[in-house]
Amino acid sequence: MNYKNYMFSLSLSLSMGFVGLTYPGKTNQYITDKLGITSVRVNNIIAPSSVEELQNIVSSATLPISIAGASYSQGGQTGYPDGIVIDMQKLNKVIAFDEKQKTITIQAGATWYDVQKYIDPYNLSVKAMQSYNSFSIGGSLSINAHGRDIAYGSVINGIQSIEILLADGTIVVADRHNNANLFRAAIGGYGLLGIITQATIELTENIELERKVYQCNVDNFKSLFESVIAPDKSVVFYNTDVFPKRYQECLITTWNKTTQSVTDETRLQEQNSRFYIVNKALEMFLRRVPLAQFSRLPVEHITKIKAPTRVVWRNNEMSYSVNQLALDFHFPSTMTLQEYFIPVEHAQKFAEKMSKILKKNWVNVLNVSIRYVPADTTSIMSYAKQDSFAFVLYLNIFNNRWNINNSCKWTQKIIDVALQYNGTYYLPYIMCATKKQFQTAYPQFDDLLKIKQMYDPHNKFRNMLLQKYT
Numbered sequence: 001m002n003y004k005n006y007m008f009s010l011s012l013s014l015s016m017g018f019v020g021l022t023y024p025g026k027t028n029q030y031i032t033d034k035l036g037i038t039s040v041r042v043n044n045i046i047a048p049s050s051v052e053e054l055q056n057i058v059s060s061a062t063l064p065i066s067i068a069g070a071s072y073s074q075g076g077q078t079g080y081p082d083g084i085v086i087d088m089q090k091l092n093k094v095i096a097f098d099e100k101q102k103t104i105t106i107q108a109g110a111t112w113y114d115v116q117k118y119i120d121p122y123n124l125s126v127k128a129m130q131s132y133n134s135f136s137i138g139g140s141l142s143i144n145a146h147g148r149d150i151a152y153g154s155v156i157n158g159i160q161s162i163e164i165l166l167a168d169g170t171i172v173v174a175d176r177h178n179n180a181n182l183f184r185a186a187i188g189g190y191g192l193l194g195i196i197t198q199a200t201i202e203l204t205e206n207i208e209l210e211r212k213v214y215q216c217n218v219d220n221f222k223s224l225f226e227s228v229i230a231p232d233k234s235v236v237f238y239n240t241d242v243f244p245k246r247y248q249e250c251l252i253t254t255w256n257k258t259t260q261s262v263t264d265e266t267r268l269q270e271q272n273s274r275f276y277i278v279n280k281a282l283e284m285f286l287r288r289v290p291l292a293q294f295s296r297l298p299v300e301h302i303t304k305i306k307a308p309t310r311v312v313w314r315n316n317e318m319s320y321s322v323n324q325l326a327l328d329f330h331f332p333s334t335m336t337l338q339e340y341f342i343p344v345e346h347a348q349k350f351a352e353k354m355s356k357i358l359k360k361n362w363v364n365v366l367n368v369s370i371r372y373v374p375a376d377t378t379s380i381m382s383y384a385k386q387d388s389f390a391f392v393l394y395l396n397i398f399n400n401r402w403n404i405n406n407s408c409k410w411t412q413k414i415i416d417v418a419l420q421y422n423g424t425y426y427l428p429y430i431m432c433a434t435k436k437q438f439q440t441a442y443p444q445f446d447d448l449l450k451i452k453q454m455y456d457p458h459n460k461f462r463n464m465l466l467q468k469y470t
């Protein structure tokens with residue numbers, strides 16, 4: 001964004017106040033994502049506190065139903081105009097725990113933090129989840145999230161079974177053998193098949209991990225991954241940060257199994273801490289002061305490359321809270337994410353073309369992180385049908401309709417590049433993709449709709465994703 005555009009967007013945001021995107025409806029209730037970008041006008045938001053209550057609501061509902069977990073998805077995936085939103089957050093109890101088998105069964109409104117708090121005293125850790133722990137289990141399963149773990153990949157690989165409440169009010173168990181189609185469709189199914197009430201999640205040992213850092217260049221991050229990271233069986237987490245402006249310098253961080261003792265005794269990071277005020281102030285500076293994000297490289301140099309050896313518990317490294325970086329107000333600008341999954345062999349070319357588009361459009365990119373996602377052949381809506389690199393863009397955007405729509409123009413160009421290399425883009429964010437782009441990235445959506453037809457013939461479960469792409 002050039003200076004003129006920057007000033008225009010700023011004044012537009014200031015004059016309009018918080019607007020973002022609003023999907024119209026006749027009523028006065030809104031379901032808005034936690035980062036304040038998209039609102040959908042709905043008839044009612046109900047937060048049941050028991051599964052029986054939930055069953056009654058679903059069986060008797062005459063309006064369309066959408067489902068909200070922690071509401072961090074950003075494009076209206078949790079709402080439908082004039083429909084009912086089921087807020088799952090009160091359904092957060094642990095149902096069963098098996099220390100020996102290393103599994104926990106928990107209600108879907110619980111967050112990963114709830115899971116970690118329960119299992120940490122047993123020195124166990126979640127196999128596959130996002131890098132932040134503030135999200136709900138149901139919301140994470142329904143988008144089939146992934147993190148930085150290079151062995152397990154998408155969340156579905158760490159899920160044994162789910163229970164799901166169907167449109168007719170019945171609850172069924174689904175796993176890889178029973179109701180397998182439902183299992184494969186609901187995980188990654190954006191709440192369109194039914195309401196996941198609980199999940200049995202696989203756990204692993206909570207081990208000590210040592211951080212290692214390598215400097216890289218965008219031209220060699222892939223070869224470094226193939227020659228150094230992938231063959232090293234001690235690597236558990238992998239992440240490459242690419243620094244904006246030139247999109248050339250990068251930093252690879254791995255977390256490796258070690259026999260050393262922890263240098264930081266913290267077992268789990270707090271959800272909210274007064275120290276996060278400092279994090280947030282830094283975030284504010286990086287995001288909202290023009291060009292400030294370019295100071296990141298020297299800062300990371302001191303805090304990571306020059307830093308002494310750091311050994312932490314696996315749970316510590318998996319317990320970042322969104323509260324560490326999400327500001328409490330989303331005006332005049334807010335953070336948003338985008339993600340592109342590119343087959344390994346094309347990653348380098350994609351990175352080049354993506355950077356050109358970002359530079360040309362003056363996008364306020366705070367960071368690009370690259371992760372590795374092994375192929376997922378279980379989930380129907382799989383975003384990585386082959387081993388891929390995930391390019392996660394962490395952006396600051398002015399939060400008004402004009403600017404969001406404008407950002408969709410360059411986003412569509414990046415999506416085109418991803419599609420050109422047989423890649424996909426991620427669905428929990430602002431829905432910029434055209435219908436054609438969506439169909440090219442996710443041709444399997446037709447299969448999902450066929451399964452939906454079997455379990456939800458009257459389209460009870462709806463959201464803006466269904467509305468936009470059918």
Ligand SMILES: Cc1cc2nc3c(=O)[nH]c(=O)nc-3n(C[C@H](O)[C@H](O)[C@H](O)COP(=O)(O)OP(=O)(O)OC[C@H]3O[C@@H](n4cnc5c(N)ncnc54)[C@H](O)[C@@H]3O)c2cc1C
Pocket residue numbers: 035066067068069070071072073074077078088108109129130131132135136137138139140142143144145146147190191192194195196197322337428463
């Ligand atoms: C700062 C930030 C960092 C992120 N990092 C990552 C990351 O590292 N990896 C990654 O993969 N993603 C990441 N995401 C995306 C995030 O994982 C998704 O937005 C996720 O959906 C958030 O979970 P939630 O509980 O807020 O879901 P919600 O936004 O509440 O819901 C998401 C979808 O799931 C459906 N749903 C929710 N609960 C249920 C249920 N019980 N049954 C059926 N359907 C349900 C909703 O209808 C909706 O379609 C990040 C997002 C943010 C904002």
